[in-house]
Amino acid sequence: MSVGHVARVFEEAGLPTVVVMAGAFGFRAQGMSLPRTVITRHIGGRPLGAPGDVERQHLVLRAALDLLGSAVSNGTVRELTEPYRAAP
Amino acid sequence: MTIQAVDPQQIAATEAREAEGESFEAFKKSFAYGRRNDLLFKFIKNLSDEDAAEFLRGLLEKLGRTIDDGDLGRLYEHVYEWNVRGYAHEAADRWQYDTGPFAPLAKPLSECTLGLLTATGHFDARDDPEPFGVKNMTQAEAIPRIMEFIRSEPTLSTIPLDTPRAELRVRHPGYDIRGAVADPNVNFPIDRLAELEREGVIGHLLPDAFSFVGATAQTPLLKKHAPQWAGMLQERGVDAMLLVPA
Structure with a gap:
């Protein structure tokens, strides 16, 4: 929830944000009315992917950066469906 | 990430009994x-007895198949699904x-900066925030002090992007940092960015x-620190922020 509060305060100040979070905490996106959230199907502590999984980390980041520019209202959520995996 | 109120001494006393x-x-x-x-599996305590038993049974059943x-993938998926249910x-x-x-x-x-x-507890070893005045606090030392972290105001660590990787540290009493120790990019994606x-x-x-450290006092974060951070970032010309919880 800490990052949720930071996101809300930043947006209030006019600073656009995007949050990347693991699925276990995805309920925060709606519960805290976050502006832009990417939710991954990854295990807690590893929201962008497994150690060394450069390809997956890039995929998640590109989704987040795309959301920064494409979202037009609060509450925009993109859920990525790729399951957690070890680095290929 | 919400950290439920726990008292390690009380837990130890209960366990002893x-x-x-x-x-x-x-x-x-x-x-x-x-x-x-085990902070990766601490969610087990949130499950009913029946669900916790089912989590463990399923874990062992899938482990048995994975041995062969x-x-x-089935183990990751099992942990993920119960991770979601646990919170x-x-x-x-x-x-x-x-x-x-x-x-x-x-x-x-x-065209943006x-x-x-992140709320992941990363810091530059040359600029250790030294929680509660403790020098070189380890992860093992931080974990039992979870309640002190939750009751304390946050400290924002500044980490230059060119920080030598050998100097980059992570310490957080609320989540399993093993992945972040192996590769900071799992939740602090400086190389990928x-x-x-x-x-x-x-x-x-x-x-x-x-x-x-995201395990921190929420009201001071909301009312005092986050507004200060927003002002500092805007003064530095930031156009947008990527935020990552643990």
Whole structure:
């Protein structure tokens, strides 16, 4: 929830944000009315992917950066469906 | 990430009382700041006895199959699904908002300065925030002090992007840091962002990234620190922020 509060305060100040979070905490996106959230199907502590999984980390980041520019209202959520995996 | 109130001393006392005839309830709790502490699996204590038993049964059943075919995917999926169920109760906590602010991006990202701020507990070893005045606090030393972290105001660490990787540290009493120790990019993606900057996807990265321990006092964070951080970032010319919880 800490990052949720930071996101809300930043947006209030006019600073656009995007949050990347693991699925276990995805309920925060709606519960805290976050502006832009990417939710991954990854295990807690590893929201962008497994150690060394450069390809997956890039995929998640590109989704987040795309959301920064494409979202037009609060509450925009993109859920990525790729399951957690070890680095290929 | 919400950290439920726990008192390690109370847990230890309870465990001592039950050492000779441990209940399943005590067994579940022992994974969350108890004698079997494992922050990856601390969610077990949030499950009913029936669900916790089903989680463990399923884990062993899938492990047995993986021994034969080496497919780790089913184990990851099992842990993920129960990870989600283990934290579902937090959806009804006090921090609920019906509406929220929204600041549009003013220009294409390829022309923006992007910043990174995480609640993962990363810091530069040469600028250790030294929680509670303790020098070189280890993760093992931080974990039993979870309640002190939760009651304390946050400290924002500034981490130059060119920080030697050998100097980059992570310490956080609320989550399993093993993945982050192996590769900071799992939740502090400085290398991946630098690659996207070189590709031109991002105009510029702010030369410093920022991190704090998300297990912290929420009201001071909300009322005092986050507004200060927003002002500091805007003064430094940031156009947008990537935020990552633990």
